[in-house]
Amino acid sequence: MGLEADSRESAGLPAPLFLGFAVASIGGPLALSSLYVAGAAGPAIGSAGLTTLLALVAFLPALAIWLGFSRRIASAGGLYAFVEAAAGPRAASIQAAMWTVSYFLYLPYTVTYIVYDLLPVVFPGIDPYRWELELAVPVGLVALALAPLAPVLVAVGALAAGQLLLMAALGGLELASLGVQSGSFTPSEIGGTATAKGVGNVSLLFVCGSLPLFLGGEARGGSRTVRTGLAAAFAIVGAYFVFSAFPLAEAPRAIVAAPVPGVAIAREFAGRPLAIVVGLATAASVAILILAEYIALSRLLRAWLKLRIRGALVLIAIPFLAADALSLINPQGFYDQLLEPSLVALYLSQLLVFAVYPLYRRRPSTLLIAAAASALMIYGLYTVATNQLGLGT
DSSP states (O other): OOOHHHHHHOOBBBHHHHHHHHHHHSOOOHHHIIIIHHHGGGGGGHHHHHHHHHHHHHHHHHHHHHHHHHHHHHOOTTTHHHHHHHHHHHHHHHHHHHHHHHHHHHHHHHHHHIIIIHHHHHHHGGGGGGHHHHHHHHHHHHHHHHOOOHHHHHHHHHHHHHHHHHHHHHHHHHHHOOOOOOOSOOOOSOOHHHHHHHHHHHHTTTTGGGGGGGGGGTBTTHHHHHHHHHHHHHHHHHHHHHHGGGGGGGHHHHHTTSSSHHHHHHHTTTTTHEEEHHHHHHHHHHHHHHHHHHHHHHHOOOOOOOOOOHHHHHHHHHHHHHHHHGGGGHHHHHHHHHHHHHHHHHHHHHHHHHHHHHHOOOOOHHHHHHHHHHHHHHHHHHHHHHHHOOOOO
């Protein structure tokens, strides 16, 4: 009875709201081009167009598996439900536990990153007030998570659209200022290994694209809405991402190596007002991703532990707020200590989803798709083990 009441409260989310949530979940789209791509590509930034295109291609097997499972499964369980259908409840519980650990760690340390590393780039004078923000930001996110879902997703969709507009603006500004670099889509002279690393690192930036799957049980149209929305979001974000990133191939080193390249681009070629807008929107894109993870985590706890959604949201809030308060003791150390275990848990949880897919769809082609998707997650684990995360943070 309680589960029925939970689903009735927010059931029937229309396709546009699901699509907006899906777009916002893919990296925080503006953060992909404004914050992460230069550091993730590394030396391969000299072929930014080719690197970003190949990164999208490299992620297609993972997307294909999510869509393949979603053909018949659309529920609050998301990835957990996928593994349960393929390999049973024990394997599903292992996957859910790893995924939960990853995002319980991600929520607080990403707030710390926003407050202590990202916002000061835009507002250097903010330093004396960072501890207040470290406490206020998670309180605001908890309040949004506890609010009725549909209005929150309207705001998330509007902010996602704004991010896409800014990605287009950055790409246009780069083209107008740096010119069209046709060489951005050709192999550079850095060697195949460095290029492959750049492609792998950039491809890993899309791993949060599975978050909308956890709203499958609330999306009007079920599997059809989930599959269409997820595929459309990946295509939309991918197109804007390549457009905003490929001109970076010939960008000055000072821009590519800046803490937030998007802010540096806006400041250099358009002035401080646009730089402030891009910086704030980049921070907002990361914060919206935290909110998306919070919402997805609450749905997982409902499906896995049979909690009511409201109870799950409150349960998540307690350690989230407590951890952010504790981070004030050593903010930089807090981020550094939680980043790697969070990524290990995330890549392992996704690896399990991909590895069991052939048990769900027994076709020869499925083995190849699962192997390719698994290889990307194994590469992610390698980057953590060798401290080559390529996050640019």
